Amino acid sequence: MIDRRGIQQRWEADGSKRDERGRRVFAASEARAAGRGGLAAVSEITGLARSTIGRGLKDLDAAPPRGRVRREGGGPRPLTARDPTLLADLERLVEPATLGDPERPLLWVSKSLDKLARALGDMGHAISPNSVRKLLVKLGFSRQLNRKTDEGAHHPDRDAQFAHINAKVVAAQAAGEPVISVDTKKKELVGAFKNGGSDYRPKGDPQRVKVHDFVDTTLGKVVPYGVYDVAANEGWVSVGITADTAEFAVHSIRTWLERMGRQRYPSAGALTITADCGGSNGARVRLWKVELQKLADETGLVVHVHHYPPGTSKWNKIEHRLFCHITQNWRGRPLTDRLAVVELIGATTTKTGLKVECALDATTYEKGVKVSAAEMATLDITGDQFHPEWNYTIKPRRSAIA
Numbered sequence: 001m002i003d004r005r006g007i008q009q010r011w012e013a014d015g016s017k018r019d020e021r022g023r024r025v026f027a028a029s030e031a032r033a034a035g036r037g038g039l040a041a042v043s044e045i046t047g048l049a050r051s052t053i054g055r056g057l058k059d060l061d062a063a064p065p066r067g068r069v070r071r072e073g074g075g076p077r078p079l080t081a082r083d084p085t086l087l088a089d090l091e092r093l094v095e096p097a098t099l100g101d102p103e104r105p106l107l108w109v110s111k112s113l114d115k116l117a118r119a120l121g122d123m124g125h126a127i128s129p130n131s132v133r134k135l136l137v138k139l140g141f142s143r144q145l146n147r148k149t150d151e152g153a154h155h156p157d158r159d160a161q162f163a164h165i166n167a168k169v170v171a172a173q174a175a176g177e178p179v180i181s182v183d184t185k186k187k188e189l190v191g192a193f194k195n196g197g198s199d200y201r202p203k204g205d206p207q208r209v210k211v212h213d214f215v216d217t218t219l220g221k222v223v224p225y226g227v228y229d230v231a232a233n234e235g236w237v238s239v240g241i242t243a244d245t246a247e248f249a250v251h252s253i254r255t256w257l258e259r260m261g262r263q264r265y266p267s268a269g270a271l272t273i274t275a276d277c278g279g280s281n282g283a284r285v286r287l288w289k290v291e292l293q294k295l296a297d298e299t300g301l302v303v304h305v306h307h308y309p310p311g312t313s314k315w316n317k318i319e320h321r322l323f324c325h326i327t328q329n330w331r332g333r334p335l336t337d338r339l340a341v342v343e344l345i346g347a348t349t350t351k352t353g354l355k356v357e358c359a360l361d362a363t364t365y366e367k368g369v370k371v372s373a374a375e376m377a378t379l380d381i382t383g384d385q386f387h388p389e390w391n392y393t394i395k396p397r398r399s400a401i402a
Contacts, residue, residue, distance in 0.1 A: 002034045002041050011046050021059065024048060028056030079131055086125050090132065091139055093119055157387060158309045164386055165274055165306045172272040172304070173231055178265045179272040181228045181318040182253060184244050184279055185237075185326070190219035190335050197331025209334050222341050224326075224358075225249055225280075227256040228318040229264070235322040236260055237345050237358040239338065245365045249280040250291035252361070257299065260357065270302040276313045283307040283389055286371035293379045296396045307390040325350055 007030050015026035027046050031038040031053055043050050080087050094111055113129035116136075120127050127135075136142070155161075172179050194209045201207065215221065223240040225248060236259065238252035253273070261268075273292075275281040281288050296303045308315055330344040338360055345358040384391035 002037060004041055004045060007034070007042060007045050015046065024052050024056030025059050026056075027053045028060050032057065032060070079127065079135070083125055083127075086120070086127065087135060087139070089120060089123055089125065090116065090135055094136065094139075094141055154311070155309045158312065161309050161387060161390060162312075162315070164384075164391065165308070168272060168304065168306055168391075169230065169274065172270065175270075176265070177268055177270045177272060178261055179230045179274070180253070180256070180261075181230055181274045181316055181321075182249065182281055183226055183276055183313070183316055183318045183323070184249070184281075185224040185226055185323050187221045187223050187244070188335055188341065189213060189215060190222055190338060190341065191216040192334050192336055195330060195332060195334050197328075199332035207332070207334060219337065222335075222338060223248070224341070224345065225252040226318050226322055227253055228322045229256075229260070230317055232264055233321070233352065233354050234260060234264075235318075235348075235354065235356040237322075237326070237356060238361045239341055239345070239358060240361045240363075240365065241338065242364050243367045244280045245367060245369070246280045246285050246287035246291050247369070248361070248363075248365045249288065250295055251363070254295055254298075255359070255361075257295075259359075268301065270304060271299075272304045272306070274306050274308065274316065276316055277307045277310045277390070278313075286376055287369050289379060289381060289392075289394065290371050290375065292394050293381070293397070296380075296394050300396050302396070303394040305392055305394070309390070322348075322354070322356070325354060326356070 010030070011026070015023055015030075018026060023046070027042050027048050031042040034041060039050055039053055042048070043053055046053075093116060113132045116132045117127055117129045120132070169179050192209045193213050220241065223242075223244045225238045225240060225244070227236040227238075229235070236252070236256035238248070238255055240248050242248075257271075261271075277283045292303050292305065295301070313319065326345050326348050329348040333340075333344065335341050335344070342358045342360055346356055348354065348356045378397075380395045380397050382393050382395070383389070384393070
């Protein structure tokens, strides 16, 4: 007497949950244990073909398999074999192509697996999102982030200017003269606003900030202008509260010189400045040169200025030796007031020994100051032979020294 109920229970609890080989071996062992008529009964209970159970009986007597369970050629045919145009249609949907191609329905939308599967379905293909994912891997596609690599048009003398700056910096450092890298950090909102990044806080107690980043009419924004001493690995940051002007930029350099530079370079006769080609310290900003002339007249220093070529501001040392560490130091912390900005900048340090000093500059700097050609003619400025618009020297005027 065959125990059909027992076979049914064991199949539902165990056998049906096994892989292909496991199911047929389970069915074969039950058929053998049932004796005469067992193969037919087990086939009826499990739904497996008699031939499948027959292969299971052979498996029972054979050595345990290694590698694949399913026999070669078993299982359903691949989607691409059943649907020859599927792969080509999918590739056409996702591959980069000329904008405006009317044949690409997903050109202007995100290419999620669901949307790709739906688009393929509209084209007559029966496919699930999970199968789309597998086919995309087969085609060599994966989800990609944007990567900042294109710097725009390169000036033909870009590399030569880098080499020129490096030679001048090395020569100045060898002579014991100060070399500074200067730039304006981006303007920052002051108040209880979200600041990028995260920081440790008690679990479930995130810092609460405003939903909208509308400028606080009382606190406004701050403009950090940085001066980085390349040799000393020290930085100075003036936090302005009005406009980012050339007057503000040079005053920040003047403050660095008074509070840090003179102490480290007491006998300096020259100052080398590396700066971006645009902004408040741009190569074509007349007020920048006028203010540097005033600085040279006041201090008696010969000022050598070297600008990085257009589009290469990220090469400026202050960007990756000072500003990036400031941003890292205040990540996840709202800049609630101006004092918080000054303290967070001043507390910035690194394992390599970076030290930063910072102070608030409450001076009001006027925007749109015009400098006439006649005033420019009074400057004692001399351009280098190599790209004089990028490389020039400003000497103290004799009248000012006298």
